[in-house]
Amino acid sequence: MTAEALPAELRRTIVQLARTPRLLVACDYDGTLAPIVGDPSQAKPLPESVHAMRSLAALSATTAAVISGRALRDLATLSRLPAEVHLVGSHGSEFDVGFVHELDPDITHLRTQLQRSLQDITAGQPGVTLEAKPASVAVHVRRADPEVSERVLDAVRTGPATWEGVQVTDGKSVMELAVVETDKGNAFEALRHQIGCTGAIFLGDDVTDEKVFSKLHGPDLGIKVGEGDTLAHYRVPDTPGVATVLALLMEERRTWLYGEQAPAIERLSMLANERTVALLTPDARVTWMCHPGPDSAAVFADLLGGRAAGHFSVLPAQPQQENGGNGAPRSTLPLGQRYVPGTMTVETRWSRLMVTDYLEHGGDSHRTDLIRVIEGSTRAAVEFAPRPEFGQVPVRMTAEAEGIRVHGTSEPMVLYSPSVKWRITSDGMHETAHAELDLSEDSPVVLELRCGTETLGSSELTERERRSIANEYWSEWADQLRLPDVENDLVVRSALTLRGLCNTDTGGIMAAATTSLPEEIGGVRNWDYRYCWLRDGAMSARALVSLGSTAEAEAFLDWLHRVMDTLPGPERLHPLYSLAGGTLGPEAVIDTLPGYAGSRPVRVGNLADQQVQLDVFGPVVELATDLAMAHGKLRDADWELVKGMAEAVERRWFEPDHGIWEERDVPRHHVYSKVMCWVTIDRAIKLAAHYDRPAEPNWVQLREQIAEDVLKNGWHPDVQAFTTAYEGSDLDAASLHVGLSGLIDPSDERFKSTVTAIESELRSGSTVYRYRRDDGLPGHEGGFHLCATWLIEAYLLIGRRTEAEELFQQIVDNAGPTGLLSEEYDPIAERSLGNHPQAYSHLGLIRCAQLLAE
Helix, strand or coil: CCHHHCCHHHHHHHHHHCCCCCEEEEECCECCCECCCCCHHHCCCCHHHHHHHHHHHHCCCEEEEEECCCCHHHHHHHHCCCCCCEEEEHHHCEECCCCCCCCCHHHHHHHHHHHHHHHHHHCCCCCCEEEEECCEEEEECCCCCHHHHHHHHHHHHHCHHHCCCCEEEEECCEEEEECCCCCHHHHHHHHHHHHCCCEEEEEECCHHHHHHHCCCCCCCEEEEECCCCCCCCEEECCHHHHHHHHHHHHHHHHHHHHCCCCCCHHHCEEEECCCCEEEECCCCCEEEEECCCCCCCEEECHHHHCHHHCEEEEEECCCCCCCCCCCCCCCCCCCEEEECCCCCCEEEECCCEEEEEEECCCCCCCCEEEEEEEEECCEEEEEEECCHHHHCCCEEEEEECCEEEEECCCCCEEEECCCCCCEEEECCCEEEEEEEEECECCECEEEEEEECCCCCCCCCCCHHHHHHHHHHHHHHHHHCCCCCCCCHHHHHHHHHHHHHCECCCCCCECCECCECCCCCCCCCCCCECCCEEHHHHHHHHHHHHHCCCCHHHHHHHHHHHHHHCCCCCHHHCCCEECCCCCCCCCCEECCCCCCHHHCCCCEECCHHHHCCCCCCHHHHHHHHHHHHHHHCCCCHHHHHHHHHHHHHHHHHCCCCECCCCCCCCCCECEHHHHHHHHHHHHHHHHHHHHCCCCCCCCHHHHHHHHHHHHHHHCEECCCCEECCECCCCCCEHHHHHHHHCCCCCCCCHHHHHHHHHHHHHHEECCEECCECCCCCCCCCCCEEHHHHHHHHHHHHHCCCHHHHHHHHHHHHHHCCCCCCCCCEEECCCCEEECCCCEHHHHHHHHHHHHHHHC
């Protein structure tokens, strides 16, 4: 029996249950794991069921158990299950761990009397056997003639079964008399509470199993084996059906816990169109896309949940080799993937197939149009599996002449694909569309996913015209950049990536394109970066200004003006906002997604928006300064913003805060935050002088006061470095800004000593860690590309150019094949970590290339 033979609703329920945080899998033995046989001593379990139970027991956050009427000793001998599977015998009166009953003398005497009486009743009755257990005796009549069976059971019911202190359990062709309370339901509840499970499944065939079925509630799942009345939710016909259920549950559970084979983060490529983004795997699978905005719920979340969470795939079809149909399928590995130079259009190429992907430009703000052009001289297999709301909304589809309509979503969605013949399948909850395309060189197939519209008609412009519009937008923008001579192509790609993270409708700039890509594989440091941080956004816009593009900075500052208008005072700025400029909702967990490579939790929202981060004012003023220098004038609104930032610093600079790294711990007096407060006032004073603006009379004194405070309290003589915070001796790469900002001269021995100390403690090969201290979270993280770029800049300031060039080259080497950088790099496993692509990493690369080119 295959999983496809199970009812679709049962499959869907199993998939949902497999995603519960702590799972209890329990079942009966005879008639469930093992077929019913004439001789109970020969009841062997199906090997497939044993394998599934063994595998389930080996999974984390998963408990497997067998609850049987058999004596525990016999159950252990027959089942051949490993010690990891809990065994409960005698209908719950015998537990293999923790619940073994100690019988007092009176109970022991009663059990002895009970066995003697039953021996008298069954003596000479053909086919009737007794099974002695530690706290009970079972009368088996399976092999007896019906007349004998009825006569014996009647004698038991009217005799020992009526004794005080005896508990009777009726089963199939068996009656058990116990001298202690026996109840499979109570045993099941004891297991449930012992492990604190959040969901459970029980499979059983006997009338005694109904006591367990009666205890199930909420997400629990009960499955009856065979015929008969039952309280169970579903039914399978026999023990092979049980094996199928357990195998499906095991596969789904393992996938949910540990994730499917995940593509390397640095090998993902980003599509963008000024409003939203999408990510492609190296084999052209759309693995991540949200709608209606990049910070909305995902339509395709394959990146965090595997294929079941939504994907859109195109691959060469895999015909069998010409040897009778038994050969291995041909490889579907692509030859390569690249951006069309100077654009955000991605081409993925196989030997006889090419897929071109881009997001359409110039459409309505409420629409997301993904265009996929498939061309070549082979057969291509397409699988379209949208899963809106992170896969939590059931999806239905209908195929029409012009394409597919997706039903059940809050936002309309269609796939325009005229002449394509689709086959629609269901997993019980979602439907998926499949097609095979016969391609020829002169007739590409165009698939257009349109989110936010029900229109299935053709567009006014041809696909070629729309692709040209998209490509020309990006290439014309890139052509006007002032580029350094160092790593020219990679700087262009970094600039395009930063531009792709900008939202043209609002002016907000995302910190990264994704949520919950892990800082440690399998760890919990998984955060949502699809929002606009004041610091990150200002730094991204500043990098683009340095390359000659100022529109993004103007739009970002305008976005910030609107945010400021909603506040009682500038000191009340949050560290981050939505792309639209609103406050974030509460941070939540999508607990149905296993996470990238099993890294959970998957988070949406970010609690950091409620933190105090006093460094955010400095980058904003630096951006206003650079923009004014680029234009040769200072906008009045920007000067008002600068004054607001200075006012915020004046009111709060002396407070402890959570710092640039947003630690979820008690606030500290972070050196970097104090330095950025100093930068705020220093740049405000210089702007006022350069553009003849009235400076506040206390600014000069305030600047000196902050500097003195940093130099007095931030320097730790025992460490010979500026430390993370005033309160300790731990180091932080962000403290390099004492010199990078100009608060002290780079030639100052204290700065040189700080560089040496940070290099010694925090650098590991091609990367630099933020810090090494215990930040209150379990696990570890990779080194930050941004921190490595800070160290490169520090090397240059103190005359160590060779080390700067070497470290920069190592960062370049860590970029993915299409030139993108994630947040972090693990020098031990030699893999990228964190959200991707990350603005911090790309703006740092641009800065270093410019400095090295000077």
